Amino acid sequence: MRLLAVPLTLAVALAGTAAAPLAGAAPTDSQKVFTQKLLDDAKTSAGVKKMLTDKTAIVDPRSGFVDVTGDGRQDAVILVSTGGAAGNVALYVFSTHGQATGDTDSSTSLKVVFRLQSLYDASLRINGTTISVLEPRWSKGDDLCCPKKLRERDYAFDAKALTFRRVADKDTPFTSGK
Template sequence: MRDHVAMRRARATVLPVALLVALAIPSAAAHAAPTPSQTVFTQKLIDDPATTSAVKSVLTTKAGIVDPRSGFVDVTGDGRQDALVLVSTTGAAGAVALYVFSTHGQKAGDTGDQTSLKVVFRLQSLYRATLRISGTTLSVLEPRWSPGDDLCCPKKLRERDYAFDAKKVTFVRTADHDVAFTK
């Protein structure tokens, strides 16, 4: 009986120590030098008055980063590359914001004026979001847990689809439904 109590105490001590060690070991992404694109988009988001204070705080305190998976793809259908920028925490919340920067509708003048990337779409309160792209449609998926679901694997995901509306120069929601989670 005494050995059983000692083993429980040892396990109770090992688990918190292991958890503290895991939390103290920073992720590689959090300490890798940011790319030039990450630096530029981080500053653009911090300087943008329409960026929420929560996202600004995540970026300025280094609790999150412009995700290195962010990239360039034409999602507005104008033949020019747009920037899809994800903001991810360095913790369990994963991707917490999505921005689409575009030059859609801008024309370079005869004098060679440059166009500039401007935010045409933003989702700023996501949790563990993933993104799918199909032409000019963005699908944002987030976990939807039900009682009994494992933390890693909810049975369902909430999928919201957004299509680019050239007249409004933004994305509009076209669908909101649950889909089965598949590994």
């Protein structure tokens, strides 16, 4: 099992931090390409497009390539992150699954086969063709840093439909990893 995102941690944000542009290193070529792909995609939510345009969110540099469709080709698992308390707010999987490849045709292109565009401080686990998305689930009395539970939703790739389908939705205990 591979962990794509850093372990789930929550931070208390100062007022106005969420609206402040992200600072840091210049975006990599991959970040630039996937940011543009998301901005050009008609199905990317207006909220995600606004955050990317305003630079209050970025294509997370921890995004990467892994075969999550089971076809032996690398897929792009893209996280959109605020860099603040909201953490990872969107997930996209780009794939060439189902596109013909051969000796004479190498013109495949990455297309979005899965999107979750309304996340809050999400982390991911990938196990073969299953992606698990974990988000905090607070209950009365929980500290802001440490909810007692996480909501875990598992999505498995459906090759016939060329997308991921939810196969489980459960609460799981939160552990800080310390």
